[in-house]
Amino acid sequence: MSKVTVIGAGNVGATCANILAIKETANEVVLIDIKEGFAEGKMLDIFQTESLLDVDTKVVGVTNDYSKTANSDVIVVTSGLPRKPGMTREELIGVNAGIVKSVVTSALEFSPNAIVIIISNPMDPMTYLAGKITGLPKNRIFGMGGALDSARFKCYLSKALDVNINDIECMVIGGHGDTTMIPLLSKATYKGVPVTEFASEEVLKKVVADTMVGGATLTGLLGTSAWYAPGAAGAYVVESILKDQKKVIPSCVALDGEYGQTDICIGVPAVIGRNGVEKVLEISLTDEEKALFEKSVEAVRATNAVLKEINVL
Numbered sequence: 001m002s003k004v005t006v007i008g009a010g011n012v013g014a015t016c017a018n019i020l021a022i023k024e025t026a027n028e029v030v031l032i033d034i035k036e037g038f039a040e041g042k043m044l045d046i047f048q049t050e051s052l053l054d055v056d057t058k059v060v061g062v063t064n065d066y067s068k069t070a071n072s073d074v075i076v077v078t079s080g081l082p083r084k085p086g087m088t089r090e091e092l093i094g095v096n097a098g099i100v101k102s103v104v105t106s107a108l109e110f111s112p113n114a115i116v117i118i119i120s121n122p123m124d125p126m127t128y129l130a131g132k133i134t135g136l137p138k139n140r141i142f143g144m145g146g147a148l149d150s151a152r153f154k155c156y157l158s159k160a161l162d163v164n165i166n167d168i169e170c171m172v173i174g175g176h177g178d179t180t181m182i183p184l185l186s187k188a189t190y191k192g193v194p195v196t197e198f199a200s201e202e203v204l205k206k207v208v209a210d211t212m213v214g215g216a217t218l219t220g221l222l223g224t225s226a227w228y229a230p231g232a233a234g235a236y237v238v239e240s241i242l243k244d245q246k247k248v249i250p251s252c253v254a255l256d257g258e259y260g261q262t263d264i265c266i267g268v269p270a271v272i273g274r275n276g277v278e279k280v281l282e283i284s285l286t287d288e289e290k291a292l293f294e295k296s297v298e299a300v301r302a303t304n305a306v307l308k309e310i311n312v313l
Contacts (some may be wrong), residue, residue: 002026002242005069005111006234007103008079009033009061011224012119014042015231016076016238021046021057025239028058030069033079039063070110074238076144077130079103080120082225093125093303097312100126101133108134115241115276116141118252119234123176124300127252127265129307138254139276145176146250146267148233152214153183156207157190161198167191171250172211173267174296181267182292183211187283237272244274253277259293266300 004026006017010033017031033039043061050056062068069075080096100120108114116136118127127143134141149172158165170188174181185204188195195204210217218226240247251270255261258280259268271279285293307313 001028003028003030003072004074004076004238004242005030005032005072005107005114006076006078007032007107008077008120009035009039009042010078011227012230012234013076013078014046015227016078016119016234017043017059018046018049019232019235020238021059022049022053022055023235023239024055024057025235025242026057026073028060030060030062030072032062032064032066032069034064036063066106066110069107072107072111072114074117074241075104075107075111075114076117076119076234076238077103077107077126078119078234080126082121093122093306094310094312096120096122096126097129097307097310100130101312104130104134108136114140117234117237118143119230121176122303124180124252124265124267125303125307128254128304129313131254131265132313138256139278142254142270142277143176143252143265143267144234144237145181145252146172146269147237148230149176149181149183149211149214149267150250151229151233153188153207153211156210156214157188157195160203160207161190161195163190163198168195170195171248171269173250173269174293175266175300176252177299178213178216180296180299181212182289182296183208184285184289186286186289240272241274241276246271246273246278248272248281251277253280255280258282261297264297264300264304266297 006013020029031039040061043059120126123143153170154168172183249272269281
């Protein structure tokens with residue numbers, strides 16, 4: 001029997017819970033939110049789809065009662081506020097840091113052995129914060145950013161090459177942000193063949209650029225942040241854990257000497273299995289990619305420093 005709790009019943013959290021339920025990834029999925037009746041309504045709606053889809057997952061919606069999340073195998077944290085017009089980065093970090101600290105602490109009180117996946121933004125510093133305040137080993141707490149960014153990289157490569165998206169292998173490392181992520185063009189392949197054999201340098205540069213502003217592009221089109229792919233990416237990571245799939249998924253993990261870095265959580269390829277982050281893969285990077293990674297590290301460290309400046313860490 002497996003149980004997953006998703007904290008935050010907004011678009012991303014509800015989508016993640018819905019996919020986990022309809023794919024029967026876990027036996028029980030709990031969705032919790034601070035807004036009265038919100039999670040209950042979302043899960044009732046999801047439950048009413050189950051007979052139509054011929055699935056049988058126990059789904060529970062609850063308002064701020066963490067006892068209902070007890071004995072969860074995985075906890076997915078999506079709660080937090082989006083950045084509002086006029087809000088500084090420091091203000092956003094301050095508000096969401098308080099939320100993340102509260103919900104992670106509350107959830108672990110009832111599920112002390114759970115693996116925690118952070119989706120809340122800004123994801124890199126929120127993962128770093130959650131790791132510091134909980135003291136969990138690095139395999140049990142990490143951020144979901146690379147799975148989403150890599151899916152967007154695949155999307156744009158598929159469009160550019162006009163090929164099946166599932167025949168493409170690629171990854172994005174670095175920070176989870178428009179200017180900090182690094183789509184690794186040197187590692188991207190189509191059916192095992194480098195994509196550089198199928199498209200010009202100009203086309204591939206545009207693919208990289210489009211990937212990096214993938215989130216902003218959707219915000220511009222939708223008027224709000226995306227949720228289908230982010231929710232699916234969270235469910236994808238959960239599935240690799242519960243089914244011990246040991247997939248290589250770029251994830252925001254605490255580095256302990258890998259890539260020459262310590263005391264930072266940032267996106268790198270990792271093997272995700274029943275124990276969470278089972279291995280960090282140190283892959284070779286081109287000189288340009290190394291330089292971009294160093295720049296990304298600096299940016300993430302600068303954001304992490306804000307946590308200390310505003311006294312939340």
